[in-house]
Amino acid sequence: MTQATYLLDTGHTKAQAFAMLQGVLSAIQSGNAGATPPAETAAGMIWVDTDARALKMRNVPNNGWITLGSFASGTFVPAGVNQLTxxxxxxxxxxxxxxxxxxxxxxxxxxxxxxxxxxVNEAVWHPYDMVRVGDGADGLFWDHSLTGNQRYVQTPDFEDGYEYMLRIMGMEWHGYGNKRPTIKGFIEQTGRYASAMAMAGDVEPSTGFHVMIRLLFPRVPSPFFGIEGKIPSGQIRTSTLGGNDRTVSRAEISWADGDTDIRAGKMYLYRRREYISG
Structure with missing residues (x-):
């Protein structure tokens, strides 16, 4: 224990006064360390409680001790701070x-x-139907092996606050000649589809078409609907929506604007957060 009296005694000799001063300085240096409280207390006084392994301070009325923290674990843990699990x-x-x-x-x-x-971290690209990481959602919205041949394939509806990415894997057609895959946007305000945009140059029959294209801010009001991305060849053009405040609520994929069936493939949709449309 390193505690001492702080009360001066005018009757002390020089040697006694020097011994008292040494004791006081030692007590101050150790924070009045001891297993029991110091006998003489004052408001704001520090006490290192060696029994409870805690740091304490005398309160302002000088009638009790405030526990500032614990060092029982070997490190100092402040009192009153909620420790999150x-x-x-x-x-x-x-x-x-x-x-x-x-x-x-x-x-x-x-x-x-x-x-x-x-x-899910919505600021990065993720499957449109994913809520939590590892929940099994992969963004697949069309699979030829499940639906069979279709002339047109529509994406799920777009939501405000997101931009979208379309991934097409192994899309095929059967027949003669070459055809271009096309995509159209459904105009929310008019209830009709915009003109078709070509996603690539001509594709031969039974040749799997693979592409990832970004659907540029379909929920942001605009006179246009555009796409961009990785395509094997050809040009991608922008659709005119017929007004300055038009929004696109979904997309439609087909061969040459629907002149033949889609006979193979899978389609996936991804999205990420944007703060323009909501």
């Missing part, structure tokens, strides 16, 4: 505030970005 730190919907360790913080960040079960 890993589960609380990872919960994107939690409104609980508190301190976290670097390890828990790293795990929480990892969960928010890519860990299984975390809410």
């Amino acid at each position: 890993e589960a609380q730190a990872k919960d994107a919907f939690s409104d609980i505030y508190g301190a976290v360790t670097g390890q828990i913080l790293a795990a929480a960040i990892d969960a928010r970005v890519r860990a299984t079960g975390a809410p």
Whole structure:
């Protein structure tokens, strides 16, 4: 225990006064460390409680001790600070505030970005139907092996606040000559489709067509609907929507604007958050 009296005694000899001063300085240096409280107290006084392994301070009325923190674990843990668990730190919907360790913080960040079960990060491209990472959603909205031949294939409806990416895998047609795959946007305000846009140059029959194209801000009011992306050849043009405030609510894919069936392939839709349309 390193505690001492702070009360001066005018009757002390020089040697006694020097010994008292040494004791006071030692007590101050150790924070009045001891298993029991100092006998003499004052408001704001610090006491290192070696029994409870805690740092305490005397309150302003000088009638009690305030626990500032604990060093029982070998490190100092401030009192009154809520320590978040890993589960609380990872919960994107939690409104609980508190301190976290670097390890828990790293795990929480990892969960928010890519860990299984975390809410999907909407700022990056992700399957349009994915809610949480690892929930099994892959964005597939059309599979020839399940539906059979179709003249037109429509995407799911677009939502405000997102831009979209269309991925076509192995789209085929059968017959003679060559054809161009085309895409059209459904104009929400008029209830009709815009003119078809060619996605590539002519494609031979029974040749799998593979492409990823970005559907440029379909929910942002505009007189145009455009696409861009990886295409093997040819030109991509923009559709005129017939007004300055037109929005596109879905897209339609076909061969040469629907003059023959789509006889093979799969189609996927992805999206990411934008803050123009809502």
